[in-house]
């Protein structure tokens with residue numbers, strides 16, 4: 001029971017991180033109907049930039065922790081937003097209207113370029129970092145096993161809830177959100193009522209990138225080690241999460257992320273850590289076979 | 305107010321408009337009639353910049369808008385109720401009307417909304433219903449209402465009567481007349497040539513991407529060619 005609870009906590013924290021990345025996939029898919037295969041690298045940059053920021057701040061003699069977190073977050077967001085914007089400008093926009101696979105190929109090209117750039121600049125070895133936020137609450141103890149909820153996990157879960165709320169409000173209640181939904185539902189008509197479609201699509205890439213930056217920061221704090229290749233696997237899992245939840249659906253992406261995190265935590269906890277990725281992707285296959293629209297993506301009944 | 309000068313429009317290799325000249329004066333209702341595939345929708349869409357003319361110029365209130373971005377053209381004061389209505393299906397009636405107003409100042413919104421709902425009381429009853437679940441006629445009203453929310457000086461309408469019951473068609477034509485009398489210029493594309501020509505001050509006949517005839521509504525209604533080609537079998 002205690003062990004179960006601990007895996008639940010771990011799974012939810014991990015799932016929150018996947019969920020944040022998954023939102024970037026789902027939003028971009030919603031608006032242009034394509035997967036942004038350069039999105040995993042956004043998260044990787046977020047992780048690197050936040051780690052470098054922490055190292056620099058420590059070298060400068062340390063700084064109050066909340067301020068350090070905020071500075072790292074802002075730095076990570078600035079870099080990832082630039083990257084997200086650049087990907088849209090270089091890989092997607094010029095190829096809009098050409099055959100469907102072309103932008104995917106150029107996006108994969110851009111992510112390989114970025115992986116190698118980071119590898120050259122930062123080296124291929126994993127980068128370790130001292131834990132910044134340590135300690136936590138001991139929830140219960142039984143037979144020598146203690147269930148802990150670390151401060152970091154609380155930080156991750158609360159920040160995720162806040163961001164989800166803000167994003168849901170943006171999409172549902174602001175004129176930017178309405179422009180995004182209009183572009184998603186009928187791009188030509190959106191232009192015909194005066195939406196700047198290009199700018200709306202760019203903004204969507206940037207918003208997704210900002211969330212991936214947060215995920216990058218979280219993973220740096222959570223694991224303390226990163227390398228230039230983390231974007232690929234996390235990207236694939238977050239993509240799986242987006243599909244699992246129903247691609248195009250914001251709550252779906254979060255739900256998918258949480259499920260993936262839980263599956264991973266429980267599989268590693270009860271079976272073997274080696275096959276946790278196999279477990280994750282097998283679930284994806286099962287969902288796609290039995291419920292191809294994902295958990296929350298429902299086929300719309302429409303008269304058009 | 306609006307002028308097409310030798311406008312050509314291509315879809316790939318297909319030349320859909322072959323050098324058309326059309327002029328619309330402030331305060332007029334001008335109609336464009338023609339058979340299926342003549343290029344009526346293309347004319348309206350070229351004016352909006354999707355696709356842009358490959359040759360010739362489109363001028364609106366003295367400004368060359370041939371190569372302007374679509375959203376900027378809307379901001380200039382042109383709104384469109386497009387072919388096929390194109391309501392945002394997963395937005396409510398209210399949100400669709402809100403979308404229509406994105407180029408206008410927020411302080412106009414409440415009054416404009418009231419006006420549009422006054423013209424189409426049916427929309428008020430269904431204000432929270434999703435666009436995609438409205439009936440065809442309700443969608444048409446919403447498409448027109450959404451265009452009106454942009455406070456256009458020039459309103460483009462592509463076949464507003466398509467698929468509607470005769471009573472609703474009459475209502476919609478009444479409304480076009482009413483908003484025109486309040487000062488809005490209307491460019492109306494119609495299959496329903498009889499009604500359109502009765503309503504319009506002037507009209508153009510489009511055949512295979514070329515303007516073959518133009519004149520006042522009465523003149524065109526009286527012309528034997530028009531009668532033979534577009535009014536056969538009455539109305």
Ligand SMILES: Nc1ncnc2c1ncn2[C@@H]1O[C@H](COP(=O)(O)OP(=O)(O)OP(=O)(O)O)[C@@H](O)[C@H]1O
Pocket residue numbers: 315318320338339340341342343344345346347387495
């Ligand atoms: N996107 C497109 N790609 C290729 N050809 C097109 C496209 N849109 C229209 N066309 C062609 O251009 C010509 C004019 O089409 P348009 O839609 O303007 O006709 P229309 O007069 O509006 O006809 P209808 O009364 O049927 O609506 C047609 O031959 C049509 O096949």
Ligand SMILES: [Mg+2]
Pocket residue numbers: 344345346387462
């Ligand atoms: Mg047409």
